[in-house]
Amino acid sequence: MTAALVEKKDARTPGTSRGNSTPPPSSHRRTKRERAFDDVPRWQIYLPLGIYLLFTLIPFYWMFLFAVRPAGSTSLVPWPMTGAHFSKVWNERSFAVFFQNSMLVGVATLIATTLVALAGGYALARFNFKIKGAFMLALLCSQFIPGALMLVPLFEIFKNLQMINSLGSVVIAETVFQLPLSIILISGFIKNVPISLEEAAWVDGCSRFKAFRTVVLPLLRPGLIAVGSFAFVHSWNHFLFALMFLSEQDKQTIPVGLNTLIGADSVDLGALAAGGVIAAVPVVIVFAFIQKWLITGFSAGAVKG
Amino acid sequence: MAQSAAVATPPPKGKASKRRSATPRRLPYLLIAPAGLLMLGFIAYPVISVFYYSLQNYNVTKPWRNGFAGFDNFIKIFTEDELFWPSLGFSAQWVIVQVTLQLALGLALALIVNQTFIGRGISRAMVFSPWAVSGVLTSTIWILLYNSSTGFSRYLADAGIGEYGTSVLSDTGTVFWAATVAELWRGVPFFAILILADLQSVSKELYEAASVDGAGRMRQFFHITLPHLRDAIILATLLRGVWEFNNVDLLYTLTGGGPAGETTTLPLYVANTGIEGHDFGYASALTTVAFVILLFCSIVYLRLSKFGGDNK
Numbered sequence: 344m345t346a347a348l349v350e351k352k353d354a355r356t357p358g359t360s361r362g363n364s365t366p367p368p369s370s371h372r373r374t375k376r377e378r379a380f381d382d383v384p385r386w387q388i389y390l391p392l393g394i395y396l397l398f399t400l401i402p403f404y405w406m407f408l409f410a411v412r413p414a415g416s417t418s419l420v421p422w423p424m425t426g427a428h429f430s431k432v433w434n435e436r437s438f439a440v441f442f443q444n445s446m447l448v449g450v451a452t453l454i455a456t457t458l459v460a461l462a463g464g465y466a467l468a469r470f471n472f473k474i475k476g477a478f479m480l481a482l483l484c485s486q487f488i489p490g491a492l493m494l495v496p497l498f499e500i501f502k503n504l505q506m507i508n509s510l511g512s513v514v515i516a517e518t519v520f521q522l523p524l525s526i527i528l529i530s531g532f533i534k535n536v537p538i539s540l541e542e543a544a545w546v547d548g549c550s551r552f553k554a555f556r557t558v559v560l561p562l563l564r565p566g567l568i569a570v571g572s573f574a575f576v577h578s579w580n581h582f583l584f585a586l587m588f589l590s591e592q593d594k595q596t597i598p599v600g601l602n603t604l605i606g607a608d609s610v611d612l613g614a615l616a617a618g619g620v621i622a623a624v625p626v627v628i629v630f631a632f633i634q635k636w637l638i639t640g641f642s643a644g645a646v647k648g
Numbered sequence: 649m650a651q652s653a654a655v656a657t658p659p660p661k662g663k664a665s666k667r668r669s670a671t672p673r674r675l676p677y678l679l680i681a682p683a684g685l686l687m688l689g690f691i692a693y694p695v696i697s698v699f700y701y702s703l704q705n706y707n708v709t710k711p712w713r714n715g716f717a718g719f720d721n722f723i724k725i726f727t728e729d730e731l732f733w734p735s736l737g738f739s740a741q742w743v744i745v746q747v748t749l750q751l752a753l754g755l756a757l758a759l760i761v762n763q764t765f766i767g768r769g770i771s772r773a774m775v776f777s778p779w780a781v782s783g784v785l786t787s788t789i790w791i792l793l794y795n796s797s798t799g800f801s802r803y804l805a806d807a808g809i810g811e812y813g814t815s816v817l818s819d820t821g822t823v824f825w826a827a828t829v830a831e832l833w834r835g836v837p838f839f840a841i842l843i844l845a846d847l848q849s850v851s852k853e854l855y856e857a858a859s860v861d862g863a864g865r866m867r868q869f870f871h872i873t874l875p876h877l878r879d880a881i882i883l884a885t886l887l888r889g890v891w892e893f894n895n896v897d898l899l900y901t902l903t904g905g906g907p908a909g910e911t912t913t914l915p916l917y918v919a920n921t922g923i924e925g926h927d928f929g930y931a932s933a934l935t936t937v938a939f940v941i942l943l944f945c946s947i948v949y950l951r952l953s954k955f956g957g958d959n960k
Binding site for chain 1: 896
């Protein structure tokens, strides 16, 4: 289905991938043009948005409140604050170790996904080859295969590779499940870079690789940041692979750590909230930073009509 | 979208093929090799093994019974298994409610934050932020909110709204909606982001022309915006439906499938059978059934929605 969309995008801007017409208008210019037709009454924007913001933010606030509130307090303002829950979770509940493991998995998945998807995306964007159609089809079909339902065979594979209890197993599994969407997105970004730029570099004597590195790669930066961050956020968050493949506690990641806090006989809400804050902070920061690119990334890479 | 596709000329093929012949033939294959091998090894092979295991008795705790079982597992699913149909029913209910509400709210949210207003950037970042949050973290947050002794309901009760009571998560009458609200909290941004991305590409000239012709905002929405978003909505709905069907993170940690199996989806049932029951053969058979159902529903959905049909 995404194939249809990607093809359509191609048909719509035939010049961009072959380099003989003007580039499509950037989203920035479009945003400016919108202003002229913007006649929606203000209250129709602020009222529903305000309500939705409350729905979004109250849960975050609640977690923050429980994390910094002294045990036994029922105050709704986070004052006086205490760091007791944080130090307890960080030190006694091994969140320092979980945090480090999650970072390792996240960064490794980010690098692996970006590199492999960059190669695959370049092939799809710039070449026609025999199995291109089959490859596209495989990418799309894989979207329908549930990670959760593949746990059993994946577990067997990693057992045979003697990778159970190694973070590598989680990195591989996360990378594989990130790849299809990443390849589709990156090939969309590469198609948006006029091939004439590369051809000009070849004429100047650059190798294909050098032309790619010096001409195309800098233009791909926003897209790569979007895809990479996406991979990071996903692997940071994902729970089942880590739960299944890592049985030793000092190999676990943050979501599994949170789950053990939830599953504890008497749930320590302060500790749980502090663990939640630790889990949320990196991804929410990454997300706030990239959300603008994510929107342009999706519109360029996959769903642009 | 349809108009521009019709106007567009096909890419100049002749020139491209001349250029291609100058590049090494093996290069594209080398480039897709890492992705292809990873997917063969860790997606294709596991899928085939699931089908293979589904025909086996394969239970780690009962190795003496292991071996080829034919269709026994499947027969058991459809004739004896008392948990299969309820879990499938709950899956269907979960997917339909989630996708419908997420689409409606996500569309509304996207239309709002697509307007120009003061504070748009920060509002976007804030309303989209739950999307960065995992199922387990969502559970964590909503467990804190739903907690009966210190949660939100206690403060409402103190203020005279509602009453002190048990947690909404342990009551069979409320658990579905409690879980639904939690999942909506993080699911709506997904639709909002995808729809917003597509809204960026609606031609403003169309609205301009429609205004000149005297079309009101409602008519513009139904005649310009919705048709433009059609394919994105169909695609997002399908992907999200599959995802909501498959995903177990939230329910596994929020309700554990309870109370009384009230929130056990089919994949959650599979996970329990495979991971906790160690019955890999039966879990694989359940997986196969789930996969076939999902595939069937996806195909029917794509057929009914005539996805991309008017663009070919």
